Amino acid sequence: MDVSIVVPLYNERDNLAPLHHELVQVMRDLGCSYEILFVDDGSTDGSVEELRAIKTLNDHVRVFRLARNSGQTAALACGFHHSTGDIVVAIDADGENDPHDIPRLIAQLKDGCDLASGWRRERWRDARWTRRIPSKAANALISRMTGVVLHDYGCTLKAYRGDLARRLRLYGEMHRFVPAIAAEEGARITEVEVNFRPRRTGASKYGPGRILRTLLDLLTVRFLSVYSTRPIQVFGLIGLLMGALGGLWTAALVFEKLFLHQHLGNRPALLLAVLFVVVGVQLVSLGLIGEMLARTYHESQAKPVYVIKEEF
Numbered sequence: 001m002d003v004s005i006v007v008p009l010y011n012e013r014d015n016l017a018p019l020h021h022e023l024v025q026v027m028r029d030l031g032c033s034y035e036i037l038f039v040d041d042g043s044t045d046g047s048v049e050e051l052r053a054i055k056t057l058n059d060h061v062r063v064f065r066l067a068r069n070s071g072q073t074a075a076l077a078c079g080f081h082h083s084t085g086d087i088v089v090a091i092d093a094d095g096e097n098d099p100h101d102i103p104r105l106i107a108q109l110k111d112g113c114d115l116a117s118g119w120r121r122e123r124w125r126d127a128r129w130t131r132r133i134p135s136k137a138a139n140a141l142i143s144r145m146t147g148v149v150l151h152d153y154g155c156t157l158k159a160y161r162g163d164l165a166r167r168l169r170l171y172g173e174m175h176r177f178v179p180a181i182a183a184e185e186g187a188r189i190t191e192v193e194v195n196f197r198p199r200r201t202g203a204s205k206y207g208p209g210r211i212l213r214t215l216l217d218l219l220t221v222r223f224l225s226v227y228s229t230r231p232i233q234v235f236g237l238i239g240l241l242m243g244a245l246g247g248l249w250t251a252a253l254v255f256e257k258l259f260l261h262q263h264l265g266n267r268p269a270l271l272l273a274v275l276f277v278v279v280g281v282q283l284v285s286l287g288l289i290g291e292m293l294a295r296t297y298h299e300s301q302a303k304p305v306y307v308i309k310e311e312f
């Protein structure tokens with residue numbers, strides 16, 4: 001199998017047939033073997049019936065129905081894990097991504113990249129203040145925090161080297177951070193400008209709540225990428241500094257009490273110094289617990305702390 005196309009969908013009944021039609025056209029023109037994996041993320045609008053009809057038309061189609069609505073990330077993960085192609089392409093079901101961009105994404109992989117990510121440059125052309133600037137700020141923040149500089153983290157349309165897609169472990173709403181997670185695996189990433197079209201029918205599945213959730217996920221990604229194998233280095237360092245400061249301060253106060261006969265009962269400094277010691281000890285302990293968790297985390301999923309690029 002050359003190319004697997006993964007389509008996560010939730011209540012997209014009327015968008016499926018047109019998308020399928022376009023995908024088939026593009027793949028025929030490309031002339032390689034392909035499969036289309038539709039992952040129905042617990043739709044309730046009759047998308048399944050539509051998918052059944054499409055399946056009877058086209059043997060290249062495979063359909064996975066999730067037992068309940070599990071989110072776009074989980075739907076993508078399901079498609080990735082069941083894909084068999086040398087190349088895996090992910091695309092939105094609502095028509096916002098243009099299948100005609102797929103050949104250009106695939107071409108980037110043939111040039112030696114592991115991940116070609118779409119950049120919907122024209123997306124918010126008409127909504128400068130409400131959408132374009134916030135989106136720019138979000139992408140800049142994510143780029144800075146993860147160290148993988150991209151213009152458009154949110155674009156589903158991406159082409160992956162097959163083994164990379166199948167190796168990815170995605171949780172929560174992590175599909176937005178796939179490039180950062182892939183970079184950790186040592187992937188070479190490039191960005192390709194793609195067409196953006198408004199969704200055909202139906203409504204977006206996300207509201208403003210996504211901003212906060214994205215921020216929390218960003219925190220997780222950042223923490224996992226930088227410190228997941230050495231949590232004691234973050235917590236332990238701060239803990240030691242605070243503990244040392246608190247210890248010295250407490251010692252100074254004890255000296256004042258014993259030798260200079262000062263009253264400490266009415267001095268906030270005492271409270272603060274003791275607080276520093278307690279917090280310091282707790283942070284060091286947290287770091288140690290983190291170290292134990294890190295070992296469980298890596299060993300329970302047989303996840304090595306390194307990624308081999310090549311072996312002779």
Ligand code: UDP
Pocket residue numbers: 008009010011012041069070071072075091092093094096154199203204205206
């Ligand atoms: N989607 C999904 N499960 C969900 C929410 C969304 O599979 O719980 C799919 C949805 O059908 C679409 C894609 O993920 O194909 C992107 O969703 P949407 O268009 O709502 O997001 P937006 O384009 O507004 O970022």
Ligand code: MG
Pocket residue numbers: 092094096199204
């Ligand atoms: Mg959409």
